[in-house]
Amino acid sequence: MTQQKTKKKSIFKNIGFYFALIYLALTVLFIVQLFVLNMVPMKYMLPVIIVLVLLAIGLSYLQLGKRLSKLNRILGRIIIVLLSLLLGVGNWYIFKTYNTFGKLTDSDKDVSVVSVVVMKDSDYETIEDLAGQNIATTTLGDADVMSNAAKDLNKDISAELKSYNSVDAYGDALYNGEVEAILLNEGMRGSFEEKHPEFDTDTKVIKRYTYEKVAKDISKNVDVTNTPFNVYITGIDSYGTIATVSRSDVNMLVTVNPNTKQILMTSIPRDYYVVQPCQDNQKDKLTHTGIFSVSCTIETAENFLNTDINYYARVNFSSLIDIVNALGGITVNSPVSFTTTVGGYSIVAGDNYLDGEKALAFSRERYSLAGGDRDRGKNQMRVVEGMINKAISPAIITRYTSILDAVGGSFQTNMNQSEINSLIRMQLDDMSSWEIFQYSLNGYGSGNTWSPANGFNSYVMQPDQNTVDKANALINKMLNGQTLTQTDVAE
Known part of the structure; x- marks a missing residue:
């Protein structure tokens, strides 16, 4: 019993044990991530796994085996450090790949942005500056989004909202001074280019309201490797x-x-x-x-x-x-x-x-x-x-x-x-x-x-x-x- 405890203590006191342990942990993590990613064909993955396992066994022996010279153990540690660095980089690449593709498929929301837009040469800098002024809104586009924006605007300031049912009239009202600002669904910004091609440079945004809603799942899934x-x-x-x-x-x-x-x-x-x-x-x-x-x-x-x-x-x-x-x-x-x-x-x-x-x-x-x-x-x-x-x-x-x-x-x-x-x-x-x-x-x-x-x-x-x-x-x-x-x- 005493001899077994002595052996265990000698293993934990052996610095080579920790070199081998770190390398083994990185190897296991790399193999697990390869399987989780499920992107590499088995004909490539299997040889890689075999090589990694054999290296883990061989390098562990160089650290824990008996009758090995000090030089062999030092060389083994150098190899472990170099290969551990490579495995660390490999693990990071796999994690980054998995994380990136996760972002690609995170498509469960639509974001609508409604801006309060004023002329660039105006003195209005904050939403509070527009208190009591005329602000244009519209019935065009997504009515729910515009309705929510109007409600949020009224929470910020008291203003007179004027509704327009034409993009031309809507933009003209801002340019000719009929209103001091417009509530603009940013999804419709490009619609102003026909009548007011310099709209982006002529105006500035002093407030934004953002709305998110869950997107409808419209996918029709098939086996993409076998079915057109x-x-x-x-x-x-x-x-x-x-x-x-x-x-x-x-x-x-x-x-x-x-x-x-x-x-x-x-x-x-x-x-x-x-x-x-x-x-x-x-x-x-x-x-x-x-x-x-x-x-x-x-x-x-x-x-x-x-x-x-x-x-x-x-x-x-x-x-x-x-x-x-x-x-x-x-x-x-x-x-x-x-x-x-x-x-x-x-x-x-x-x-x-x-x-x-x-x-x-x-x-x-x-x-x-x-x-x-x-x-x-x-x-x-x-x-x-x-x-x-x-x-x-x-x-x-x-x-x-x-x-x-x-x-x-x-x-x-x-x-x-x-x-x-x-x-x-x-x-x-x-x-x-x-x-x-x-x-x-x-x-x-x-x-x-x-x-x-x-x-x-x-x-x-x-x-x-x-x-x-x-x-x-x-x-x-x-x-x-x-x-x-x-x-x-x-x-």
């Missing part, structure tokens, strides 16, 4: 937090067939004049669905495309800039030369290297393009294709941490973490290349058509039903597991 599925990409015209409700200026349905390794991107013009459930089934521009919620955008697209949309991915201006920069820039092929209105960037016919700012300007441009919004949609698909090609290239390894930093909080999807992990594991398992197809819906402009969200007649695009029918046929062909060819998508 649809993902709707909605790009909102705002900077900052991705959960903010705003106009949907990028509208693209991406159909993925994991079996044939094909992707079909279908671009939908932002001004498409379609029936919208969130506006009592009135017709309006597709972009205005984003003012209400992403679920409104998805439901509207499902109805006029006559297809189920399994998932969505939401990005904004900040997201695109950050992600493209994190990827180290992308290459897109432009069929024509033009200069972007925003930023004045020169785009040449052929391959163009784009950083984040240039990619945003490229994907937003429509005034310099003969096809206007339709050509803009095609360029947006080129940007997405460039991002996909860069993301599946070996170059992504050297920029892994910057990509994680950019994606976390800047990109939102209702695809769950397990499904994302499955897709990544599938890609790592076979390292297949993907064939990407593009198709654009078309229509004709109508310059004097009623827009419920604007409250006045606006330019809209009436859908070309032939292109809608063809898009539906292409999407169904993909969903039915058939293989597409370039002839299929030829216009």
